[in-house]
Amino acid sequence: MRRFLAISAAVAGLILGPASPALAHAGDATEVSKYRVVATGFSSPLDGLSVRVVEGGSRLELVNESSRSIEVLGYSGEPYLDVRPDGTYQNVNSPATYLNETAAFDTALPANADPTAAPAWRRVDTSTTVRWHDQRTQWMASGLPPQAVADPDAEHRLREWVVPLRDQARTFEIQGTLDYEPAPRTWAWWAGAALLAVAVALAAHRWSRSTGSLALLGGLSSLGYAYLRTADGSGWSGVLILAGVLACAAAYRHPPFYLALAGFVLAAFAGFGSADVFFAPVVPAAGPGWLARGAVMIAIGAGTGLALTGVLRIRAATDSDVDVVHVDVDR
Numbered sequence: 423m424r425r426f427l428a429i430s431a432a433v434a435g436l437i438l439g440p441a442s443p444a445l446a447h448a449g450d451a452t453e454v455s456k457y458r459v460v461a462t463g464f465s466s467p468l469d470g471l472s473v474r475v476v477e478g479g480s481r482l483e484l485v486n487e488s489s490r491s492i493e494v495l496g497y498s499g500e501p502y503l504d505v506r507p508d509g510t511y512q513n514v515n516s517p518a519t520y521l522n523e524t525a526a527f528d529t530a531l532p533a534n535a536d537p538t539a540a541p542a543w544r545r546v547d548t549s550t551t552v553r554w555h556d557q558r559t560q561w562m563a564s565g566l567p568p569q570a571v572a573d574p575d576a577e578h579r580l581r582e583w584v585v586p587l588r589d590q591a592r593t594f595e596i597q598g599t600l601d602y603e604p605a606p607r608t609w610a611w612w613a614g615a616a617l618l619a620v621a622v623a624l625a626a627h628r629w630s631r632s633t634g635s636l637a638l639l640g641g642l643s644s645l646g647y648a649y650l651r652t653a654d655g656s657g658w659s660g661v662l663i664l665a666g667v668l669a670c671a672a673a674y675r676h677p678p679f680y681l682a683l684a685g686f687v688l689a690a691f692a693g694f695g696s697a698d699v700f701f702a703p704v705v706p707a708a709g710p711g712w713l714a715r716g717a718v719m720i721a722i723g724a725g726t727g728l729a730l731t732g733v734l735r736i737r738a739a740t741d742s743d744v745d746v747v748h749v750d751v752d753r
Contacts, residue, residue: 476655622727682732689725
């Protein structure tokens with residue numbers, strides 16, 4: 423039992439160790455953000471036309487199910503995108519076509535990128551749903567807003583933004599807001615993961631029948647986070663799904679080696695691999711941020727606890743085999 427507690431304490435230390443600002447950018451820095459982008463609607467609503475913010479605020483998504491052609495205008499008022507009934511078209515002469523290729527807006531402009539040139543349309547998709555990065559919705563300065571510098575622990579409305587659209591001769595706008603939000607209590611989420619890891623390992627050690635339920639909890643947390651990301655427009659994550667399926671399978675059959683493997687995959691890929699959500703208030707997942715952070719915390723804690731349980735069971739089985747060999751030798 424002392425050995426078990428010592429190993430549990432070591433695992434807790436390993437979990438808490440990465441909880442430092444130096445790892446705040448360990449994940450994909452484009453996925454989490456201090457800034458919440460919200461699309462509030464249109465200045466002039468149109469039946470069949472809808473808009474939302476996706477990918478943690480990184481892009482706008484416009485859906486045109488009307489029978490009209492809707493143009494998105496670029497940064498100089500030039501035609502940039504045209505969502506028609508037969509698909510989405512892009513103006514290759516619009517500078518926005520190239521600037522909006524990445525979230526950093528740093529793509530070099532070709533010679534033909536001229537907002538005063540006549541539009542040259544190319545169809546980029548047969549879908550009438552289009553997504554794009556847009557500078558007008560983002561905080562583009564290199565440093566924090568002055569309000570956030572003065573009071574980093576409070577929320578601040580930075581501005582209201584608009585993205586102009588054109589329906590034939592009529593011009594209207596997508597409207598929205600941009601807010602700064604303070605960072606979550608990162609230490610609390612890491613502490614929760616550490617405590618959960620120890621609790622899972624201890625429960626599985628004392629009540630072996632609980633192992634299946636604990637594995638199911640961990641697996642569902644990973645699958646749940648995969649769903650939340652998909653609902654936000656990020657697409658299905660094969661890594662999260664694989665980790666979740668492996669853990670759920672361990673709920674029904676959990677020999678020691680498989681339990682250790684499933685726990686490691688769950689903790690490493692669905693947990694630590696997604697731990698950037700602990701460091702930023704806006705995460706690439708639908709729903710409140712605490713829901714995504716809770717799923718990742720459970721994946722880290724449950725996965726680490728299950729992996730530890732599997733390792734301890736493998737060691738116990740090995741020690742038992744050695745004892746049997748000693749008895750046979752003595753005979």
